[in-house]
Amino acid sequence: MKPNRRKFLQQLALGTSAMAVGLPSFATESINREETPSAADHRGSAPRFNMSGYAAPKIDKVRIGIIGLGMRGPGAVSRMSMIEGVEIKALCDKLPERATKAQKYLTDKGLPKAKEYSGENGWKEMIEKEDLDLIYSCTPWYLHTPIAVYAMEHGRHVATEVPAALTIDECWQLVETSEKTRKHCMMLENCCYDFFEMLTLNMARQGLFGELVHAEGAYIHNLLDLNFNKKGYYDMWRLKQNIGSSGNLYPTHGLGPIAQCLDINRGDKMDYLVSMSSNDFQMGKEAEERAKTDEFYNQFVGKKYRGNMNTTTVRTAKGKTMMIQHDVTSPRIYSRIHLLSGTKGFASKWPDPERISFGEELVKEADLKKLYETHTPPLIKHVGDIAKKVGGHGGMDFIMDWRLIDCLRNGLPLDQDVYDAAAWSCILPLSEKSVAKRSSSVDIPDFTKGSWTSNKPVNLTLDGGGNTTVRSIKS
Template identity: 40%
Template sequence: MDNVRCGIVGLGNRGSGMTQHYDSMYPEMGEIKAICDLREEAVDDTMDWFNENSEQDPDTYYGSEDAYQELCERDDIDVVFIHTHLQKHAEIAVYAMEQGSHAAVEVPAAITIEECWDLVDTAEKTQKQCIMLENVNYFAEEMWLLNMAKQGVFGDELTYAKGGYIHELIPNYFFQAYWNNWRARYHYERKGDLYPTHGLGPICHYMDILRGDRMEYIVAHDSPETRMTDAAADLPPDHEFAGETDWANGDMATSIINTNKGKQITLQHDVKTLRPYNRHNELAGSEAFHTGFPSELSVNGEFIGEQSGDDGYDQYADEYEHPLWEVAGDLAEEHGGHGGGDWLMVYRVFDAFNKGRPLDMNVYEAAAWSAVIPLSEISIEHGSAPVKFPNFTRGEWKTERELQTMQFDTIEDPAID
């Protein structure tokens, strides 16, 4: 597609910011044809931004839970970008593909096993692409680590990894408006790792998951719940969750995943306690180890850290900087969004459709990574019993395939006027 025509569904905190990255693709790579949100004021605010900052003038849809369907039913939209609350992600992605558009959906792409299969089956039936917009896979540290792993710095075999989402978000969970209570409602109703893909996505690329290996089974455990109960006690009496104590989700969930080749992945989910932000980003191989926050690297017994001022660390940082960041890093940082990772992700989606190459992440990854949510819940509810992962690829995971982000000959200078 010389020109990627897109629609955007969901204009909250995330969607409104991402819209600016999509706008930066205009006119060389694509254009925004329409935007949509349940709330008219969100659409108005986004249109105010367009009027002040952009040459584009998209059509607008709003006012009902089904307004997105009108956008998806247009015949002039190639890709629908989905930034709604996560309970609607799979529903909208499936509808978009059924109407003839590709789908690019925020994380997680699905929250039930049925929704995971709906995404896979619909993509196969319609032959439409479905990418989960896992931005952490494009962050500078994660792509640097990926490049080191693929270039053999960690040795011939990776053995285990640890990822997570440690982010105290209690102040963001309680609002009076119904649409803003979705996070609290999610934790009230569901156990398990409710937001696994930020930590898991990069690990799956390090370890070639679905490219010669697969996640075989998961064992999960959660801690007691305290923080939501404490926060609910201070809510006004007319609030939906005032005084609520029966929260399904514990303060922290820990999951251990074993792969078909016997590798281990540990995930943590904690958005409640007062821990500093962390995604862990740990990776171990026969010759090296890395942990993040702050970034520290051990190679052949030599321990070097980002904050130590060690020349050895800088040498690895420079030598193994991922080619995408080497070529486009300055432009990504200029556009911003989680240090430039958001913009680089958007660029890669548009670039894939422009060039007709495979997307960096596919629907099978969207399903497998998202499946941690319901599978961890099942494990916890059955006394931390092992639970098998569905075979979303129907056996094709055994085929070794190189990541698109590691095919350096496809990388060109992405300068945009």
């Protein structure tokens, strides 16, 4: 069989398989398509405009449109409605009743109702018609890049849920659009704002661990029942994302915090990776068991599911290593690992308890408390207590949202930029590529196009900001 015909038939088979489970066509293309030549490592020479450290003009009142009001969106509406200097002007979801329901978070606080949008293309209509500063996207993954690109092209800053992109092409689309429009594109990686992660980031920057040599992160979270629950994710979209090639489907919760500690894109860069996946021992069997009593699940029987455990290792340009794991089926204790290993010290949290050492002896509880007192960054000291009252994964969601708004209102650089969104998200398609090639090494694109050598870490102080207040919170 000629190579071109073989390739055509392989692509046809992949498309037919995905269509059989009802995956939207554009999502199927994102997951299964081969990268085009434009997705090469360099994709041009210098960046059009370096967004690292970029401070956009100040916005006194940030007008927000929130898209996606299923799992994550309502929480974002609630949190943002508590921040002064925010006006939620528009709410959008494919299902109109969700947008209507989300209004309660506004009316309960005596705030004006937002304009409601719904339907397949309601998000486009909202972006086109509403006078907005920021689009906050909480949709299924395959819509993250299309929404972000469209919003930036229409003059809006973007905050998008994770992962920001599903393919290398999409990663480059985000980077190039952000550079061209000079609009922020921040991935909403909330785990970067958790209390221990922020403590260890500040300690790493102060050199308390010495030279960091190795770091580990993970997303180990048993979602087997939720992914197969008909009342869980709309149209079973997250389960459908698990069908197809195998890799690290959801890398950024574990990767984001350790990438910041290693100054990725700001003094170092990820160079190449190697990835390996187990077989699937659970999702296929779960589908078969459920189909015995409910014919609805027959559509999920006989599919190729991702391996239960994926382990991806990364080497950086400066010779440091990272390990990222993904497992959403095993009955294990929730863990993001968050491990830092340096020449003078070590830190690890997940699973609990938190552990720090400067030698072979672990820091005692009283001394750990002192480390929190002396090395928690000003950002967390300023808003952490309020965040714990508001909630949202222990408060880290609110810290992330407050910080985003405070930076926009004061014209400050964001903690996470478009290069972080691209670099952290690209592990998904590149890990799939490595697994498919028997765990061969795969190069990781430099989305900064060389600027990583001079980009500076974002300041974790409140210099120039910190003046964004919060509406009264009940204890």
